[in-house]
Amino acid sequence: MPHEIALADALVPGILLIYAGCLLVLWVVDTIVGRYGLYRYVWHPSLFRVAVFFVLFGAAGLLLYT
Amino acid sequence: MSAVPSPLPILRRVPWLGEFLTTERQAWIFVFKCLLAFYIAAWLSMLFQLEQPSTTMITVSIVMHPHSGMVLAKSFYRAIGTCAGSLCGVLLMAAFPQERELFLLSLSLWVGLCAGGAVLYRNFMSYGFVLAGYTAAIVALPAISHPNAVFDSAMLRVSEVLLGIIVAGLISDVVLPERLRQLLRRSARELYVHFMGFASGSLGGAIPRKQMEQAHLHFVRASVQLEDLRASVIFEDPEARARSSRMQLLNVRFMAAATSFQSLHHLINRLQRNNHPNTAGALIRLYAPVGQALQPPLADPARPRLVASRLEACEPTLQPLAAKLRDELRQDPELLLEFDSGAALLYRFVSELRDFTALEATLRETQGVLGGTVERVDFKRANDFAAPLIAVVRTFLTMLTLSVFWIKTSWPYGPNAMLLATIFSGLLATSPAPLASTANTWIGYAIGMTACYVVVFWLMPGSDGFLMFILVTAPLLSIGPYLTTRNTTLPGIGAGYTLGFVYILALKNPMVYSPEHFFNDAIASLFGLMMSGAAFMVIPTVIGTQWLRQRQLVQLRRQVSIAATAPLQGLVYRFESGNRDLFHQIVQFTKADSLEQRSLLAWALAVHDSGRALIELRQDMQHAELPPPLLDTMQRAVESLGRLYDAPDRTRWQEADRAVDHAITLTRQTLPQARASCQPALAHLLQLRTALRDDESAIAPYIVKATETVHAP
Numbered sequence: 080m081p082h083e084i085a086l087a088d089a090l091v092p093g094i095l096l097i098y099a100g101c102l103l104v105l106w107v108v109d110t111i112v113g114r115y116g117l118y119r120y121v122w123h124p125s126l127f128r129v130a131v132f133f134v135l136f137g138a139a140g141l142l143l144y145t
Numbered sequence: 146m147s148a149v150p151s152p153l154p155i156l157r158r159v160p161w162l163g164e165f166l167t168t169e170r171q172a173w174i175f176v177f178k179c180l181l182a183f184y185i186a187a188w189l190s191m192l193f194q195l196e197q198p199s200t201t202m203i204t205v206s207i208v209m210h211p212h213s214g215m216v217l218a219k220s221f222y223r224a225i226g227t228c229a230g231s232l233c234g235v236l237l238m239a240a241f242p243q244e245r246e247l248f249l250l251s252l253s254l255w256v257g258l259c260a261g262g263a264v265l266y267r268n269f270m271s272y273g274f275v276l277a278g279y280t281a282a283i284v285a286l287p288a289i290s291h292p293n294a295v296f297d298s299a300m301l302r303v304s305e306v307l308l309g310i311i312v313a314g315l316i317s318d319v320v321l322p323e324r325l326r327q328l329l330r331r332s333a334r335e336l337y338v339h340f341m342g343f344a345s346g347s348l349g350g351a352i353p354r355k356q357m358e359q360a361h362l363h364f365v366r367a368s369v370q371l372e373d374l375r376a377s378v379i380f381e382d383p384e385a386r387a388r389s390s391r392m393q394l395l396n397v398r399f400m401a402a403a404t405s406f407q408s409l410h411h412l413i414n415r416l417q418r419n420n421h422p423n424t425a426g427a428l429i430r431l432y433a434p435v436g437q438a439l440q441p442p443l444a445d446p447a448r449p450r451l452v453a454s455r456l457e458a459c460e461p462t463l464q465p466l467a468a469k470l471r472d473e474l475r476q477d478p479e480l481l482l483e484f485d486s487g488a489a490l491l492y493r494f495v496s497e498l499r500d501f502t503a504l505e506a507t508l509r510e511t512q513g514v515l516g517g518t519v520e521r522v523d524f525k526r527a528n529d530f531a532a533p534l535i536a537v538v539r540t541f542l543t544m545l546t547l548s549v550f551w552i553k554t555s556w557p558y559g560p561n562a563m564l565l566a567t568i569f570s571g572l573l574a575t576s577p578a579p580l581a582s583t584a585n586t587w588i589g590y591a592i593g594m595t596a597c598y599v600v601v602f603w604l605m606p607g608s609d610g611f612l613m614f615i616l617v618t619a620p621l622l623s624i625g626p627y628l629t630t631r632n633t634t635l636p637g638i639g640a641g642y643t644l645g646f647v648y649i650l651a652l653k654n655p656m657v658y659s660p661e662h663f664f665n666d667a668i669a670s671l672f673g674l675m676m677s678g679a680a681f682m683v684i685p686t687v688i689g690t691q692w693l694r695q696r697q698l699v700q701l702r703r704q705v706s707i708a709a710t711a712p713l714q715g716l717v718y719r720f721e722s723g724n725r726d727l728f729h730q731i732v733q734f735t736k737a738d739s740l741e742q743r744s745l746l747a748w749a750l751a752v753h754d755s756g757r758a759l760i761e762l763r764q765d766m767q768h769a770e771l772p773p774p775l776l777d778t779m780q781r782a783v784e785s786l787g788r789l790y791d792a793p794d795r796t797r798w799q800e801a802d803r804a805v806d807h808a809i810t811l812t813r814q815t816l817p818q819a820r821a822s823c824q825p826a827l828a829h830l831l832q833l834r835t836a837l838r839d840d841e842s843a844i845a846p847y848i849v850k851a852t853e854t855v856h857a858p
Binding site: 110 | 296315319382384385386387
């Protein structure tokens with residue numbers, strides 16, 4: 080994964096795209112979990128959501144920029 | 146995590162103390178969250194070496210709101226608005242790099258359009274528009290003398306604003322969240338209990354007109370608020386998002402049932418007034434089993450399912466009962482027809498009520514996913530374009546005046562004044578009393594800046610490090626969020642204080658102390674705020690004025706002609722929700738129980754009643770195999786009614802009355818040959834006629850007496 084990507088001749092950090100991608104994944108996960116009511120088994124849903132995002136983003140960032 | 150107040154003995158002895166402590170607790174939680182968001186935002190933007198941590202803090206101060214759903218919803222639209230605004234700023238700069246006049250002209254136009262958008266979309270979406278204008282201004286204005294820097298400036302401002310949005314959203318969602326969802330559930334249940342109580346309590350049949358109007362007002366408010374809440378809660382809660390379309394369906398079913406109920410009651414009331422107590426009594430007796438099925442309307446969770454099954458059980462018994470009651474009546478064909486139309490209304494009401502309670506029960510019993518798909522319905526918003534247009538013109542002129550002033554005087558702090566005017570002309574445009582709001586915000590802003598003066602020039606020079614920064618700013622900064630929670634008694638002061646404080650603090654890393662910049666900036670921002678207030682004096686707001694109410698009343702009446710002409714697909718829902726939204730806007734600023742409000746209510750009820758009957762009639766006309774001449778007559782009746790509500794007067798009333806009467810006569814003549822197709826149409830025609838001849842409705846002044854003329858055969 081390159082560190083900077085040219086989007087319409089503007090250099091954008093690659094991590095920003097990963098960030099956006101992770102937001103998308105989080106949104107999908109969130110919708111599925113919400114649809115099946117699984118948040119009932121979670122103590123603090125919004126904290127859980129934030130934690131899931133950190134795990135996703137951290138994992139993706141660390142894996143792609145070793 | 147949740148701090149449940151323990152029942153101390155002192156709380157039992159002093160009851161107001163408990164209440165006081167609860168509200169204080171909520172207020173201080175909010176203050177704590179705000180401060181946390183401020184400092185995390187400032188710390189992060191310093192860590193990321195952004196140029197102006199103050200932009201992040203200003204963003205946080207605009208976004209923070211005591212309810213978390215609102216923050217997320219605002220953040221979403223704010224992010225979109227920010228991106229759009231910065232894009233526009235860069236484009237404008239690229240288009241007019243050398244032409245300051247043209248640049249300022251088009252920037253003013255953009256800001257004006259954004260303010261108009263903020264007025265047009267009255268809910269949390271309006272923030273997106275405010276931000277689109279604000280970001281364009283903060284991106285482009287500082288870069289005006291060196292256009293090459295605009296791209297870097299745009300990137301930094303967008304990063305700062307988005308950082309502020311994210312931090313504010315996260316803090317309010319994660320730390321001690323105050324859930325809108327509970328509020329939504331509570332208000333949905335209250336609405337249910339209230340409506341059931343109302344429907345079953347009116348067993349006697351006679352609700353005074355005044356009480357009916359008040360109930361209508363209450364239900365309309367409840368429907369619109371429920372829709373507003375629902376639209377916010379889906380940002381907060383994925384479970385609510387999965388149930389969102391059903392919540393909407395529940396709301397429209399409720400609206401449909403409420404309208405049918407009102408029509409039924411008007412019919413019974415009219416019959417009683419016109420000395421037909423027997424017919425009215427028969428209808429009331431027909432209603433009795435329904436009323437029994439609804440009792441007792443307790444807020445028991447198992448109740449909606451029980452009520453739904455009782456209603457289902459009661460539905461088939463109604464037809465035989467109606468036949469029996471019909472036989473007992475005096476065999477006057479005119480009265481029998483009235484009875485039939487009342488019975489048809491009753492069936493419609495019961496089936497709608499059953500759908501409503503069944504859905505309510507399903508929503509209460511299940512959690513998470515609900516099997517199957519549901520009909521997609523939309524809550525249609527009825528918007529008027531006059532108020533947004535005036536906001537556009539006003540903001541455009543404000544910005545233009547400031548630009549000209551800036552260019553002519555070459556005042557170095559002109560951009561700062563313009564920036565503040567941009568923010569506040571968007572934020573205040575939706576207010577019904579913008580002058581008072583501006584005055585309040587101005588005072589709050591001035592106090593906030595004074596407090597900040599003490600902090601910046603007395604406390605901060607002696608401090609060192611981020612911890613010391615928190616210690617010296619927190620005590621005076623926390624006043625702002627605290628005042629925001631007192632928004633009912635001191636509207637606008639808290640927001641002004643917070644914004645003034647963080648704006649003039651102008652946090653930088655390393656901090657710059659420059660008193661002359663402080664005072665110049667303070668004067669410029671107060672001047673900008675004053676200019677946006679002055680613009681409201683020159684071009685006063687139309688929101689909440691008599692003129693706009695009259696305009697909206699015309700629009701409300703036009704709903705009937707929409708009901709008469711628009712394509713039928715999904716028309717009932719569009720009609721019901723558009724009606725309510727419009728009506729809600731109209732009565733929002735009238736005094737309770739005033740003559741004006743009563744007349745508006747009367748119009749709303751008349752529009753509701755006739756419009757709904759028109760739609761039902763048109764549906765009958767589509768489905769049934771009616772003979773073509775009859776269909777033509779009905780169509781003429783529908784059109785004449787639409788015309789009457791467009792511009793009511795006596796001749797049009799006469800026309801409509803004649804057309805409806807003619808259609809009734811013809812339908813009755815064909816009734817023996819085609820009973821199945823004519824019966825429902827006839828019922829709705831009769832309903833239209835009773836609505837037309839109701840001498841207590843809003844149409845009453847146009848009624849021409851002595852209509853006992855011989856009608857066309």
